[in-house]
Amino acid sequence: MSKKTIVVVGASRGIGKATVELLAQQSEFSIYALSRDLAKMQTNFNALPNVYCYAFDLSQNVRQQAELIFSECTQIDYIINNAGKLVNKPFTEILHSDLIDCYQTNVIGVMETVQAVVPKMIQKGGHIVNISSIGGFQGSVKFGGLSAYSTSKAAVCSFTELFAEEYKESPIKINCLCLGAAQTEMLNEAFPGYEAPVSAEKMAEYIVNFTLTAHEWMNGKIIPVSLSTP
Numbered sequence: 001m002s003k004k005t006i007v008v009v010g011a012s013r014g015i016g017k018a019t020v021e022l023l024a025q026q027s028e029f030s031i032y033a034l035s036r037d038l039a040k041m042q043t044n045f046n047a048l049p050n051v052y053c054y055a056f057d058l059s060q061n062v063r064q065q066a067e068l069i070f071s072e073c074t075q076i077d078y079i080i081n082n083a084g085k086l087v088n089k090p091f092t093e094i095l096h097s098d099l100i101d102c103y104q105t106n107v108i109g110v111m112e113t114v115q116a117v118v119p120k121m122i123q124k125g126g127h128i129v130n131i132s133s134i135g136g137f138q139g140s141v142k143f144g145g146l147s148a149y150s151t152s153k154a155a156v157c158s159f160t161e162l163f164a165e166e167y168k169e170s171p172i173k174i175n176c177l178c179l180g181a182a183q184t185e186m187l188n189e190a191f192p193g194y195e196a197p198v199s200a201e202k203m204a205e206y207i208v209n210f211t212l213t214a215h216e217w218m219n220g221k222i223i224p225v226s227l228s229t230p
């Protein structure tokens with residue numbers, strides 16, 4: 001049986017790193033680990049023979065970079081769009097560049113990555129999993145200071161529904177996970193001292209299981225993965 005190819009974007013630390021490490025335990029997977037920090041990934045995943053690391057920057061020429069990285073692949077079976085940019089600032093202090101950075105990384109970068117993936121999934125199918133945030137989920141608890149970040153994550157939810165509609169006759173499935181707080185560098189930097197109820201490794205367990213199985217039951221769905229209420 002041929003190996004399944006899984007792409008994890010944002011793999012150098014946090015939830016993405018834990019996701020790659022978990023997936024790599026299964027030798028039937030070839031894992032493409034993508035982020036800006038190639039050296040860090042190469043160190044992290046040095047002992048994992050089925051992990052292939054690529055420098056990838058969601059802030060520029062995303063579709064071209066992704067097409068180049070995927071050029072050797074005939075088939076991508078799964079992609080987890082996990083990379084994210086968080087800005088935590090009072091609303092009136094948010095700069096134009098903060099908005100551009102958040103939307104470029106969290107929305108435009110994800111959409112252009114998916115554009116590059118579609119030709120690699122359209123024949124045999126695949127599952128695209130977008131990682132959003134509970135703050136971008138309609139009706140959820142909201143956090144002051146996150147209007148740039150959370151609105152961009154809401155856009156990822158909307159993109160998921162729109163892609164699913166446009167590709168509903170195809171074998172490509174797409175879903176979106178709106179994560180609650182997980183203990184990572186991103187969380188520590190944005191909310192120093194805050195203790196999340198879930199570790200990066202625990203969150204990765206859910207994401208891996210969801211990515212490998214959920215498309216058998218759902219498409220275009222936005223799933224809150226959070227212990228918070230509402």
Ligand SMILES: NC(=O)c1ccc[n+]([C@@H]2O[C@H](COP(=O)([O-])OP(=O)(O)OC[C@H]3O[C@@H](n4cnc5c(N)ncnc54)[C@H](OP(=O)(O)O)[C@@H]3O)[C@@H](O)[C@H]2O)c1
Binds near residue numbers: 034181
């Ligand atoms: N942790 C939480 O509590 C929480 C809650 C809700 C949602 N989420 C979401 O879950 C995802 C993972 O979060 P995390 O906490 O693990 O974040 P993290 O620790 O900050 O890790 C983010 C990853 O994204 C990569 N990345 C950032 N900007 C990039 C860019 N321009 N191009 C390519 N890669 C880029 C980073 O790698 P490089 O710096 O090497 O590029 C890093 O590997 C994010 O989408 C985040 O919004 C997290």
